[in-house]
Amino acid sequence: MEEIRKDNTEEKILEAARTVFTKKGMDGARMQEIADEAGINKALLHYYFRSKQKLFEAIFSHVFKQIFPDIRSFIQAQKPIEEKIKIFSARYMELLMLNPYLPAFLLRELQRDPEFLASVIKSQGVNPGELLTMLKAEMGSGQIKNMDPRELLINLLSLIIFPVAAGPLLQIMFFGDDPDAYNEFLTRRKETIATFILHSILVK
Amino acid sequence: MEEIRKDNTEEKILEAARTVFTKKGMDGARMQEIADEAGINKALLHYYFRSKQKLFEAIFSHVFKQIFPDIRSFIQAQKPIEEKIKIFSARYMELLMLNPYLPAFLLRELQRDPEFLASVIKSQGVNPGELLTMLKAEMGSGQIKNMDPRELLINLLSLIIFPVAAGPLLQIMFFGDDPDAYNEFLTRRKETIATFILHSILVK
DNA sequence: AATAAATTTAACTATTTGGTTAAATTTTGA
DNA sequence: TCAAAATTTAACCAAATAGTTAAATTTATT
Structure with a gap:
């Protein structure tokens, strides 16, 4: 099913974004680095999350819930x-x-x-x-x-x-x-x- | 004397850089904003401090001594x-x-x-x-x-x-x-x- | 007044970066 | 097998930004 696959990729992206964002911050993080970390390309990254801001907000909320x-x-x-x-x-x-x-x-x-x-x-x-x-x-x-x-x-x-x-x-x-x-x-x-x-x- | 004048401008720059850097961090700070805050232009800013990195290091050391x-x-x-x-x-x-x-x-x-x-x-x-x-x-x-x-x-x-x-x-x-x-x-x-x-x- | 240093102006370069696009390819579900 | 969705590739655009340059102007020194 697409859903599992989608979830997997979305998960990979979120995990990668979390890694990069928490280490380098919003300003220091690079979309390319997040894509690399997730093992995908930048086009797909924007296919899932329209913008850096959207992705950041997702991460921030998630991290906030964690802490x-x-x-x-x-x-x-x-x-x-x-x-x-x-x-x-x-x-x-x-x-x-x-x-x-x-x-x-x-x-x-x-x-x-x-x-x-x-x-x-x-x-x-x-x-x-x-x-x-x-x-x-x-x-x-x-x-x-x-x-x-x-x-x-x-x-x-x-x-x-x-x-x-x-x-x-x-x-x-x-x-x-x-x-x-x-x-x-x-x-x-x-x-x-x-x-x-x-x-x-x-x-x- | 040039020295007093130089000191004044250098002081103004350091103070401005401190303000901007501590608020926005190295990645979020903009040289233009530091110049504006100091009331000078970007050319003069680079005339005193060759690069953003040099300026940042000066600020960081100073702030570190303070804290x-x-x-x-x-x-x-x-x-x-x-x-x-x-x-x-x-x-x-x-x-x-x-x-x-x-x-x-x-x-x-x-x-x-x-x-x-x-x-x-x-x-x-x-x-x-x-x-x-x-x-x-x-x-x-x-x-x-x-x-x-x-x-x-x-x-x-x-x-x-x-x-x-x-x-x-x-x-x-x-x-x-x-x-x-x-x-x-x-x-x-x-x-x-x-x-x-x-x-x-x-x-x- | 003459000289040197400080400062401004304004245009410019090179690079980075977020984001887009369109076509090709692969994967998946029906 | 077929159609739709996921993914890749690769080129591209536009904006932001650090840093440069050279000439003009102002300020201070002698």
Whole structure:
């Protein structure tokens, strides 16, 4: 059936575009390079996606969904706050370690075109309200210290995302330019982030 | 004297280039736009800086020095660790709030060309060794909990840099797209970052 | 005033790049 | 086998852009 074939080619293109776009950004990416990476020619690339912009938007939305996944999928409401934070940071770190280019790509593009970002956020229905409410509840029940829940969540995201986004820099400055040493560090972080945060916020 | 005049124009160019490059990145920046921003024409721009690459390298090094300033200048060795961390995060936050485009610019470009980054780091003699040694000493004397000092320093940098780098995103997602609310948040952070960290690492 | 340097003007080159086109070929489903 | 869809080939166009050039003009130095 054409559909399978079409899906395959479309998949190949999207995968290739993701690779090139996340590494080089919208401005640095070349349609020819995406075609090469997908193992097709430029004519076919435009046959599937009319323009670079269209292709970019498809990639951006996709990547955005990836990096703001459905939080409910990895937070179980009934678990204690310790578990929630441990699981959240471990899962998120794993996600980023599999896609190390995503954070810096997102940060770069959202600076280039904040309006587009806003439209994606709206259309995607990203809403941290639920998470914030949950944190607020934990504070109300005295499990963790009282503070602006946004601050706590942003701290958590900072500790998870920044070390991946700044990977090349940290690797050189702190790990003797050794990718293995850096990756071991990231792996350890899956646990140490939660520890670090919990030490700070748990009411003892 | 020509020197003063030359300096003025060169300064104007560097300032303009900094503005355009940090906002749009190497790939997105246009020489014409830099010339316009500097209030000169393209011919003169090339008269001062032979190529876009040369100009970019000048900017990158400059920006890099800014964002990795001489740490000794704002950490006094004799103060207790609480003070050191408070002052460090407050000063660093102030620096970034005055230059909000720097973090995302750095992250973007270091991903585009890690080799160039490495050469800049070497030539600039950036070396966190001193800071790490200081932290290790504080741990040895029982002031703060024992941990990998790199982890502590990276946590500190994460909490400071990420919320600025992800500014446009956070502003939309957490602050109702209100720049004032977001900026107040950043201002509060000058203190809350230190509090958050100290709660986590101080030996009570 | 004379000279040299800084700056502008404006046209131009060469290259890159996104995108198109049309014809040929291959693949696929009916 | 036939028709439609997918893919390739190869040439092409138009726009953007980095960089150049040379002459004219302005500004500063002596």
